[in-house]
Amino acid sequence: MTDYLLEVEGVSKGFPGVQALDDMHLNLRHHEVLALVGENGAGKSTLMKLLTGIYEPDAGRFRLNGSPLAVSGPKEALETGISVIHQEFNLMPHLTVAQNIFIGREPRSGGFLLSERALNQRATALVERLGLPLKVTQLVGNLTVAKQQMVEIAKALSYDAKVLIMDEPTAALNDAEVQTLHDLIRRFTRPDTGVIYISHRMDELKQISDRVTVIRDGQYVETLDTATTTMKEVISLMVGRTITGEAEPEGVRDDREVILSVEGLSTKELLTDVSFDLHHGEILGFAGLMGAGRTEVARALVGADKVDSGVVRLRGKEVKLRHPADAAKHRIGYLSEDRKQLGLLLQQDVSANIALTSLSERFTRLGFVDIKAVRAKAQETVRALGIKTPSVRQTTKFLSGGNQQKVVIAKWLVKNCDILIFDEPTRGIDVGAKEEIYALLNDLAQQGKSIIMISSELPEVLRMAHRILVMTEGRVSGILSQSEATQENVMHYATLRPDESVEDAVELGLLPEAALAGGSSESSPGSSEGEVGQR
């Protein structure tokens, strides 16, 4: 057996105008999890596409177990033992779990006809061997994101993979699901296999990886042993500069006036009696597990979803927000979780996106769009937010994730919103850009904007939010002040379920803060808190 399972030797790949990879090196040992980190645009996806034969390298070569590796396409890569789980799921939502896993390799009876029974048997055997809680006849489109991820993994492992490459596998998972994924990865790594694990979440790399390879601007930077490296070192290698670590929420005060007050918000689908206040100049964090209803609160609040009951007061006056346009009129902006689908016109240029929400009130003369005013304002905002774009006429889809997010923010700033709801503002954005978004949020709060920040990344909520509202199963299970907000506390409330301790939950739902300060410990649901607490 050779020293390395997979070797990347001096691989280069250029596209018109960009050198995506320049003399890249990488070595994956047997039986290890190698973390690959780098900012967006550092060349990670290009590397994967080269490995799976979607692109051909301009120079350099790959070796698998010492012998040269050159595959002509995804299928051959899979058959050679290289499985890639892409960040964007590659699943067919209309097909079942089994059909997805064995797509392209369907068991057949008599050449052209499918054997559905053999297919389901094989899929069941695989899923059981991997210990995944999947029902193989379910439609993938009806599964949660976490389970879709499991389908991806089952699919990748069904090809007797030697090298498993995962691109941001946990981007849409909550902490519990991340643990399940890591268990799977640990079980997969054997003396003849290895994993390349690409992630932006630094805390995870520490948990799962043996070594970390850092790349920057298409070039190899360094490989470090995870055990002897601090994440701060990794980050500074990644961005090429030092980033100030453990930041804390800025400008926390408890004397701010209430600007928005929500009382008893309920929807038919999920939300039950959600109440909270949002203060002037405050960042209120929304935490909770996936599906707890954080996004749903935001959507119901701005009128994007139908509300069953509840009262919304804006500066003490009751308002009815039946449609996002009503919310926008009252200067409440909702920056959606999925900016590519819901927040941006990707085909349009930056200025068109920035002006969109305030087109009719600010940039129109006699019904015609005042294109000059739009461009001027866009230019001003681009400068103010430090959006990296060659010009305001650049098509938005060519910007990086972080800059796209800034365009969404710019759009609502131009609208002069007082209340901004950020849903997963840093999803899919690299570490450097995250810092810039954080700084921007802090600035906005300082200028007197009131901010709701929804995030699945607990450390992010902890470092940004003045107060944290924790949700579980559509209800508010606790509102924590900054001093009470610790990882353990938040996870405790996030995993609090009504069927485990009904009295406790009802009590907390009514009087969250008092209950926390008082004797909640006596009736806390020990098992879930205990396990979460270890992390």
Added chain:
Amino acid sequence: MTTANVSVEPAPARGLSSAVRDRLQQLLAFASLIVIAGFFSIASSSFFSYSNITSILFSTVVIGTLALGTTFVIITGGIDLSIGTGMALCAVMSGVFIVNLDLPVGLGVLAAILFGGLIGLVNGFNVAIMKIPPFIATLAMMLVAQGLALVISHSAPIYFTDDPSYVKISTGNLIPGVDFPNAVLVLLVAVVVSAILLSKTILGRYTYSIGSNEEATALSGINVRTWKIVIYTLAGLFIGLAGVMISARLGSAQPATGMGYELQAIAAVVIGGTSLAGGKGSIVGTLIGALIISVLNNGLQIMSIPQEWQNVILGIVILVAVYADMIRKKEA
């Protein structure tokens, strides 16, 4: 961690089981068919008779055949606008083969059907290889086929007067002693064949797969381009078959007909619950959709409602069908 895991699961859907929900649009379409037919049987005594039902089935043959092939194309997320005039062109070609070139009827029919396959092959090439959006590629083919039909036939119908066996393909009775037109048998065979193709073969599986997520299908190592060509060609074979069936029914190839059939066929597919966004649909649904259109036309005719109004009502039925599908999706 199991406790936390469980809490992530969405609450199980209330009421309907998922299998029923997935089939709901089909059931809805079937229920509408029953309701519409029931309405007409009450409104007119002559509706629910053997001869009228055979005549409804008979009038479903051409639209139904076109709709079957189109179902495959639409499930991939594509569209085929060339089926109407393509059918007219295939009818003309059938005339050319059988009347002008004097080929035996069987051979001429086969050639006409294969010619339809050729139309589909060109569509598939344009869509899959040239990457022309299906709407544009098949719109262009619609015009080309219409023009060619007129050019080849010198804008005059071709009559199959000397080949009485050709007409038998449509109006003859293969089953001795029973008044059941062959055309309906042909449609039934086509339905069974396409249903098997769609649900039991890799062709069908990849049809759904491409429509559900084309990129993912390609990344799974499936040659999406080849399969798209195969699927459009298959739809073309159905165009050819429809061309034979319509000219056999009329006893002549009418080069100027065809326009408008594509929309009726697409309507049948959509009423049957196939999503224009791709990934979802069924042959049974399409058959029900085509039957709904025929029953409507037939029933309204029996009730002496003018042709113009029939189209208005058909339009409303399409809107209702699609709206019902959207409501279903929201609930799912």
